[in-house]
Amino acid sequence: MKTYLVTGGAGFIGSNFIHYMFGKYGKDIRIINVDALTYAGNLENLEGLDKEYDYIFIKADIRDKKRISKIFEENDIDFVVNFAAESHVDRSIENPEIFVETNVLGTLIMLNSAKAAWENEDGSFKEGKRFLHVSTDEVYGSLSDPEDYFYEDTPYDPHSPYSASKASSDFLVKAYVDTYHFPGVITNCSNNYGPFQFPEKLIPLIINNALHGKNLPVYGDGKNVRDWLYVDDHCKGIDMVLSNGRIGEKYNIGGHNEKQNIEIIHIILDTLREILPDDDPRKKNVSDDLITFVTDRKGHDRRYAIAPDKIRKELSWEPETAFKDGIKKTVKWYLSHEEWMAHVTSGDYQSYYEKMYEGR
Ligand code: NAD
Ligand code: DAU
Numbered sequence: 001m002k003t004y005l006v007t008g009g010a011g012f013i014g015s016n017f018i019h020y021m022f023g024k025y026g027k028d029i030r031i032i033n034v035d036a037l038t039y040a041g042n043l044e045n046l047e048g049l050d051k052e053y054d055y056i057f058i059k060a061d062i063r064d065k066k067r068i069s070k071i072f073e074e075n076d077i078d079f080v081v082n083f084a085a086e087s088h089v090d091r092s093i094e095n096p097e098i099f100v101e102t103n104v105l106g107t108l109i110m111l112n113s114a115k116a117a118w119e120n121e122d123g124s125f126k127e128g129k130r131f132l133h134v135s136t137d138e139v140y141g142s143l144s145d146p147e148d149y150f151y152e153d154t155p156y157d158p159h160s161p162y163s164a165s166k167a168s169s170d171f172l173v174k175a176y177v178d179t180y181h182f183p184g185v186i187t188n189c190s191n192n193y194g195p196f197q198f199p200e201k202l203i204p205l206i207i208n209n210a211l212h213g214k215n216l217p218v219y220g221d222g223k224n225v226r227d228w229l230y231v232d233d234h235c236k237g238i239d240m241v242l243s244n245g246r247i248g249e250k251y252n253i254g255g256h257n258e259k260q261n262i263e264i265i266h267i268i269l270d271t272l273r274e275i276l277p278d279d280d281p282r283k284k285n286v287s288d289d290l291i292t293f294v295t296d297r298k299g300h301d302r303r304y305a306i307a308p309d310k311i312r313k314e315l316s317w318e319p320e321t322a323f324k325d326g327i328k329k330t331v332k333w334y335l336s337h338e339e340w341m342a343h344v345t346s347g348d349y350q351s352y353y354e355k356m357y358e359g360r
């Protein structure tokens with residue numbers, strides 16, 4: 001039985017990944033979820049899993065050397081999947097420091113702890129161990145030529161403090177591979193959407209605001225392009241890279257689904273109007289009039305677009321969820337999880353929202 005150490009498993013992609021893996025492998029795997037439970041971590045996402053599967057949650061910070069080393073000493077970890085990060089670009093513009101601490105220093109501590117646990121006396125590594133670092137397409141910067149795509153060898157050109165911190169952590173993983181022959185691998189994925197995404201991010205924010213008749217803030221002209229992938233397709237790619245990806249390589253993950261932000265907002269509004277029954281009181285709130293163009297994000301990257309050729313060719317990865325189906329599933333999930341949304345939008349999130357969008 002393989003043991004996975006998943007960091008940041010109480011966040012959006014991490015919790016979807018844990019569900020995906022238990023859905024696929026059931027009782028044949030063990031997952032240890034290490035999460036500090038920042039504002040973005042929510043154990044409600046994983047309720048009941050410990051009763052059904054070999055699942056353990058440990059509340060710990062990846063910056064805490066002692067705790068992380070102890071977890072490796074007490075468990076025979078086969079795979080590390082490093083999701084834990086500060087993930088929101090707008091927050092990184094306001095407060096870059098925590099992004100460097102968690103994303104760079106935290107990743108370094110994860111690498112050192114895995115290295116100490118997995119290294120043989122002669123400097124080689126135990127068989128079958130893998131450290132998968134989950135990264136982003138934002139490290140490549142912004143595309144200006146409409147025909148261009150991000151490939152694995154596209155030079156890194158991060159612009160936001162968030163993407164600079166992710167680029168730094170990618171380089172640390174690469175440095176460990178190059179220097180120690182550490183069994184590391186990196187995935188760079190495009191924008192994910194789906195259940196459990198914190199409503200500071202575009203898609204859940206727009207769904208939530210539209211349902212409550214609140215303004216739908218569009219940064220700049222709304223024509224920035226993001227390449228959207230249903231979260232399960234990302235999870236599938238991570239699983240494939242863990243099992244069959246080549247050590248020391250990086251793999252781009254994306255489904256060629258580029259959309260302008262304004263297009264996304266119209267699709268969400270149309271989907272809400274289609275799905276909500278006429279007698280649902282939330283339906284009357286849903287209106288195009290809520291769309292509000294606001295001051296642009298500082299340093300806003302214009303376009304992201306992933307070329308997933310390598311993962312397709314080497315591992316036969318293909319996305320399974322078309323955007324029209326994925327967005328419907330996602331909207332339906334948020335409609336039926338009002339309580340989840342109420343929990344994550346109370347308290348700290350209220351003050352974040354007011355501060356972030358004040359005067360914009
Ligand atoms: P998220 O913000 O929803 O979740 C992050 C999780 O990490 C939370 O559970 C949080 O509690 C935890 N965490 C934060 N700091 C920690 C620390 N110091 N120690 C332990 N746990 C900590 O993020 P997400 O959107 O699920 O992204 C997960 C990973 O995937 C990130 O590394 C991100 O860079 C990457 N990624 C995200 C996307 C996307 O579209 N969301 C796309 C590509 C890559
Ligand atoms: O590309 C992968 C990245 O996608 C991940 O690495 C990040 O962790 C993840 O947060 C996401 O980053 P983005 O900045 O692209 O996502 P966000 O949802 O914040 O914004 C998507 C687009 O929508 C972006 O062009 C900014 C715009 N936007 C966002 C918000 C929150 C708005 O116009 N209005 C908003 O209120």
